[in-house]
Amino acid sequence: MIDIKHLTHHYDQTAVLKDISFNVQAGDFFIIIGPNGSGKTTLMKHIAGIFPIRKGDIEILGRSVAEYRRRSLSKILAFVPQGAPSEFPFTVRETVLMGRSPHMGLLGVEQPRDIEIAENAMDFTGVAHIADRKLDELSGGERQRVFIARAISQEPKIMLLDEPTASLDLAHQIRIMDLMEKFKQDNQVTVVMVSHDINLAAMYGDRLLLLKSGRIVKIGPPKHVITYETMETAYGCTLLVDQSPLGDFPRVTTVPRRYIRQPVRKTEESQT
Amino acid sequence: MMLKRLLAVISVLVPFLLISAMIGLCFGPSRYGFGEVLSVFTGGGNSEDIVYSIIRRIRLPRVMMAALIGGALSLGGLVFQALLRNPLAEPYILGISGGSAVGAIIGILMNLSRFPGVCFTAFTGSMAALAAILAISSGRSMLTKDSLLLSGVMLNAFCSAVIMFLISMTQDSRLHNIMFWLMGDLSAPGLREVAILAGLLAGPVVLLFLMSHKMNLLLMGKEMAGTLGVNVKLITLALFVATSYMISATVAFCGLIGFVGLVMPHLLRLVIGPDHRLLAPACLLAGGGYMILCDTLSRTLPKHGEMPVGVVTAIIGAPLFIILLKSARK
Numbered sequence: 054m055i056d057i058k059h060l061t062h063h064y065d066q067t068a069v070l071k072d073i074s075f076n077v078q079a080g081d082f083f084i085i086i087g088p089n090g091s092g093k094t095t096l097m098k099h100i101a102g103i104f105p106i107r108k109g110d111i112e113i114l115g116r117s118v119a120e121y122r123r124r125s126l127s128k129i130l131a132f133v134p135q136g137a138p139s140e141f142p143f144t145v146r147e148t149v150l151m152g153r154s155p156h157m158g159l160l161g162v163e164q165p166r167d168i169e170i171a172e173n174a175m176d177f178t179g180v181a182h183i184a185d186r187k188l189d190e191l192s193g194g195e196r197q198r199v200f201i202a203r204a205i206s207q208e209p210k211i212m213l214l215d216e217p218t219a220s221l222d223l224a225h226q227i228r229i230m231d232l233m234e235k236f237k238q239d240n241q242v243t244v245v246m247v248s249h250d251i252n253l254a255a256m257y258g259d260r261l262l263l264l265k266s267g268r269i270v271k272i273g274p275p276k277h278v279i280t281y282e283t284m285e286t287a288y289g290c291t292l293l294v295d296q297s298p299l300g301d302f303p304r305v306t307t308v309p310r311r312y313i314r315q316p317v318r319k320t321e322e323s324q325t
Numbered sequence: 326m327m328l329k330r331l332l333a334v335i336s337v338l339v340p341f342l343l344i345s346a347m348i349g350l351c352f353g354p355s356r357y358g359f360g361e362v363l364s365v366f367t368g369g370g371n372s373e374d375i376v377y378s379i380i381r382r383i384r385l386p387r388v389m390m391a392a393l394i395g396g397a398l399s400l401g402g403l404v405f406q407a408l409l410r411n412p413l414a415e416p417y418i419l420g421i422s423g424g425s426a427v428g429a430i431i432g433i434l435m436n437l438s439r440f441p442g443v444c445f446t447a448f449t450g451s452m453a454a455l456a457a458i459l460a461i462s463s464g465r466s467m468l469t470k471d472s473l474l475l476s477g478v479m480l481n482a483f484c485s486a487v488i489m490f491l492i493s494m495t496q497d498s499r500l501h502n503i504m505f506w507l508m509g510d511l512s513a514p515g516l517r518e519v520a521i522l523a524g525l526l527a528g529p530v531v532l533l534f535l536m537s538h539k540m541n542l543l544l545m546g547k548e549m550a551g552t553l554g555v556n557v558k559l560i561t562l563a564l565f566v567a568t569s570y571m572i573s574a575t576v577a578f579c580g581l582i583g584f585v586g587l588v589m590p591h592l593l594r595l596v597i598g599p600d601h602r603l604l605a606p607a608c609l610l611a612g613g614g615y616m617i618l619c620d621t622l623s624r625t626l627p628k629h630g631e632m633p634v635g636v637v638t639a640i641i642g643a644p645l646f647i648i649l650l651k652s653a654r655k
C-alpha cells in the first residue's frame with residue numbers, strides 16, 4: 054500500500070529523517086510513535102505529499118508520490134491535520150463538504166451524491182446534530198470529529214491522522230480511536246496515525262513504528278515494539294512495561310523518580 | 326443547496342446595483358426624477374436635449390465606471406483576504422495600489438496613453454509592490470497579521486514619498502490633476518474608457534469566479550488545501566497575479582480608492598458567510614453599487630465642484646478598519 058524507501062529529509066542542515074524504509078500493508082492500523090522531535094509529523098507530511106521528497110522515495114499503490122497529480126492523490130489519500138485556522142469560520146456542513154472537492158468539478162458545485170456522502174460521514178462521526186454550527190464554536194473533540202468526517206467524505210483508501218487525540222480528554226480520545234477502528238473495519242481502509250500516546254497506540258495499532266531522532270528504532274506489532282528496552286532507549290526515561298489487563302498487548306506506565314532505585318520492585322525498574 | 330443560495334444572493338444584489346445606478350443617474354449638480362431618467366433610456370429622447378446629454382453622456386459612463394471599479398476593488402480585497410488568510414488584507418492597505426500608482430505616474434510622465442501604456446506601467450508597479458510585500462513579511466513570521474500590515478504601512482509610506490517626489494520634480498501640466506487622481510478620480514470618462522476597462526477586467530473576474538471554490542479550500546490552510554487536491558502554488562500565484570492586474574487596471578483609470586476592498590467583503594461575509602462561491606459574485610455586484618453611492622455622495626456633498634471619491638470611501642472605511650483590527654486582537 055505504502056512503500057517508503059530510503060527517505061531522508063533535512064531541515065536547515067539538520068537531518069530530521071535519516072534513511073527511513075518501511076512499508077504499510079493494506080488494511081493496517083499503522084501508528085507512528087516516538088518522542089518529541091523524532092520526526093513523526095515530518096514523516097507523516099511526506100506521506101501526505103505535503104513535503105516534497107528530496108531524497109528517497111514514497112510509493113503509494115505502487116506509484117511514486119511525485120508522479121501523482123495533486124487531485125488524483127487526494128482521491129486516494131486523506132489527511133487530518135492537528136488543527137485548522139478559524140479566521141473565516143465555515144459551518145460544520147461546509148467543512149465536511151470540502152472533503153468532496155477532489156471529486157467535484159472545476160466550480161466546486163456539490164451534487165446530491167456529494168451531500169449524501171457528507172451527511173453519512175457526519176452521522177458516522179456524530180456531528181450531524183451540529184451541522185449548522187460554526188467551527189470556532191465547537192469544542193476540541195467536536196472539531197476533531199468534523200475533520201475526520203471531512204476526511205471520510207473524501208472516500209480515501211488511506212487515511213492519515215496527525216495526533217488526532219492530542220489535547221482531548223480521555224472519553225474523547227477513546228471515541229476518536231474507536232471511530233477510526235470502526236471506519237477501518239467497515240471500509241477496508243488503511244489508517245496511518247501519528248500518536249504521542251503509547252498506550253492508545255498499543256491498544257489500537259496493528260503495527261507500530263517507533264522513531265527516534267529520525268531513525269527507525271523498531272517496527273512491528275505492539276508487543277514487539279513496546280518493550281522496556283526499546284522504549285527506555287527511545288524516550289530516555291524509566292518506564293514500566295507490562296501486559297495490559299485488557300488483552301494481549303503491552304501497557305506502559307511512567308515511573309516517578311521516587312520509585313526508582315528501590316530494590317523491592319520488579320526487574321523492569323532495575324534498569325536505570 | 327449552494328446554487329439556491331447563489332440565486333438568492335444574486336436576486337437581492339442585482340436590484341441593489343440597479344437602484345444604486347438609478348440614484349447615481351438622478352443625483353448630481355442638477356437633480357432629475359426617476360421618471361425623467363427612465364424616459365431618457367426608454368423614450369429614445371432627443372439627443373439635442375440637455376437632460377439627455379447629461380444623463381447619457383456624462384452620468385451614465387460615470388456610473389458604469391464606478392460600478393466596475395467598485396466591483397473590482399471589492400473582489401480584489403476578497404481574494405487578498407483569502408490568500409493571506411487575514412481579514413484585514415486589502416490591496417490599498419497593503420500598498421499594492423500604491424505600487425501601481427507609482428507605475429501609473431511614471432507612465433503618465435513618459436507620455437504614454439492611458440491604455441495600454443499606463444495600464445502596463447501600473448501593472449508593473451503593482452507586481453513590484455506585491456513581490457516586496459511578500460518578501461518583507463515572509464520568512465519566519467510567514468504572513469502573520471501584524472508583520473503583513475506593518476509591511477503594508479511601510480510600502481505605502483514609501484510609495485507616497487516616491488509619488489510626491491515625482492510630482493515635485495516636474496512642472497508638468499499633465500500633473501495638474503494628479504492630486505485629485507491620488508484620492509480617486511471618476512470624473513470625465515467616456516463610454517470608450519468604460520468599455521476598455523470592462524474588457525480588461527473581464528478576464529481576471531472570470532478567472533477569480535472559477536477559482537472561488539479553491540479559495541474556500543485555501544482558507545483551511547495550505548497543507549490542507551494541498552491534500553484536498555489543490556495545486557496550492559499555482560493557484561496562489563494565479564490569484565495574486567490576476568488580482569494585482571485587476572487592481573492596477575482600476576488604478577490606471579481612476580487612481581487610488583481605498584478601503585472598498587475591506588468594507589464590502591466584510592459586510593457580505595457577515596451576511597452570507599465565508600463561502601467564496603457566493604462571496605465573489607456578491608462582491609462584484611454589491612461593491613459596484615457601493616461605489617456608485619459613494620461617488621454620488623462625492624458629487625453632491627460639496628456646494629461647488631466635487632470631492633475625490635477616495636475621500637468618501639476612506640471616511641467610511643478607515644474607522645471600520647480600526648474596529649476590525651481591535652476585534653481581531655481579542
